[in-house]
Amino acid sequence: MRARVVAPPVIDTKSVDLAEAVWRVDLPHTIGAARRLRAGATEALQRAVLESMLDFAGQAYTVAPDEVTGRSGMRFAADKSSLATKCWESVEHPNVLAVVLGFAGTRMDDPDDLMCDLKSQIPRAHSNPLSADLPNLGPVGSGWQERWQAEALAPRPNGQCLADLLIQYADMARQSGKTLSISVVGHSLGAAVATLASFDIAHFLDANGACGKVSTYAFNPPRLGTGSVVEQYAAPSANGGMAFTLRQFTRALDPIQSVPMFMHHPGWVDSSQPGTHCVESNSQVVTYQDRWADRLNLSANHELPRWEPVIASSMRNSDLGKIFNAPDGPWPAQQGGTPGWLAPIG
Numbered sequence: 001m002r003a004r005v006v007a008p009p010v011i012d013t014k015s016v017d018l019a020e021a022v023w024r025v026d027l028p029h030t031i032g033a034a035r036r037l038r039a040g041a042t043e044a045l046q047r048a049v050l051e052s053m054l055d056f057a058g059q060a061y062t063v064a065p066d067e068v069t070g071r072s073g074m075r076f077a078a079d080k081s082s083l084a085t086k087c088w089e090s091v092e093h094p095n096v097l098a099v100v101l102g103f104a105g106t107r108m109d110d111p112d113d114l115m116c117d118l119k120s121q122i123p124r125a126h127s128n129p130l131s132a133d134l135p136n137l138g139p140v141g142s143g144w145q146e147r148w149q150a151e152a153l154a155p156r157p158n159g160q161c162l163a164d165l166l167i168q169y170a171d172m173a174r175q176s177g178k179t180l181s182i183s184v185v186g187h188s189l190g191a192a193v194a195t196l197a198s199f200d201i202a203h204f205l206d207a208n209g210a211c212g213k214v215s216t217y218a219f220n221p222p223r224l225g226t227g228s229v230v231e232q233y234a235a236p237s238a239n240g241g242m243a244f245t246l247r248q249f250t251r252a253l254d255p256i257q258s259v260p261m262f263m264h265h266p267g268w269v270d271s272s273q274p275g276t277h278c279v280e281s282n283s284q285v286v287t288y289q290d291r292w293a294d295r296l297n298l299s300a301n302h303e304l305p306r307w308e309p310v311i312a313s314s315m316r317n318s319d320l321g322k323i324f325n326a327p328d329g330p331w332p333a334q335q336g337g338t339p340g341w342l343a344p345i346g
Contacts, residue, residue, distance in 0.1 A: 215245050
């Protein structure tokens with residue numbers, strides 16, 4: 001039997017500089033630079049990224065824009081957000097232009113959300129709403145596809161649709177000599193939509209010559225589509241400018257992760273052991289499974305707060321390395337010193 005790991009100290013996301021953390025541990029050309037930090041700092045950075053993404057996934061549920069705040073050093077861009085999709089950005093970092101897109105999960109008082117879940121029991125052909133000539137995943141849940149398409153095409157308060165917004169970010173990064181980082185997050189329904197959206201966003205940005213990475217953080221995701229998603233869910237390869245990773249965070253005994261029936265996750269393993277990983281169909285898909293939270297009230301295993309106060313209390317440092325796909329070998333010299341906000345952690 002695997003021993004439980006003592007939970008690390010709680011990370012205050014208000015003190016996190018997410019753009020800096022992403023630059024050090026997630027972007028492809030700097031993914032190992034944090035190895036030169038003091039002992040434990042790499043894992044602290046990785047946990048800071050995960051805790052921040054969990055926080056954004058929770059904030060995505062918020063309906064009223066004036067109740068959403070900036071966090072982890074990211075400004076909330078109300079003019080680029082909608083009721084179901086929130087946008088945060090950081091354009092001040094010298095090396096990276098960081099964006100977080102958060103998709104709302106099911107709000108039980110919203111009939112549109114409930115209908116979205118019901119419709120997703122029936123498969124529908126996937127197509128990229130950002131550009132129809134890009135790769136597709138085959139049949140996916142109808143509700144997931146409809147929600148993603150609606151969010152992609154709807155004009156934001158500033159008049160832009162999502163494709164315009166993504167091109168604007170790509171141009172800003174290119175003109176300033178920065179790497180573009182797009183993090184896409186969601187819980188439950190939001191996780192399914194985020195999984196679809198990130199696939200389409202990565203291919204769209206790659207086709208438009210952007211350079212950087214799209215990283216997905218899907219918490220307690222339901223199944224996405226028919227068997228074809230397992231083979232088709234892969235990073236763009238035509239131009240090679242955009243790296244891509246899907247990180248799924250699942251929990252044993254969560255009933256929502258087993259629906260819709262006869263559908264599949266793009267990379268999945270079901271095990272009673274916490275800290276289980278799979279990298280199936282391609283190296284860009286990683287699934288982390290945490291232990292159950294409640295063996296009697298199964299629905300409790302689906303709740304987002306069960307990941308708090310520290311992401312996956314069973315998560316070892318070796319788990320973090322696999323989640324962030326940190327390879328072995330020498331790394332380029334790190335740029336700059338140790339961030340001050342890392343000092344208390346370790």
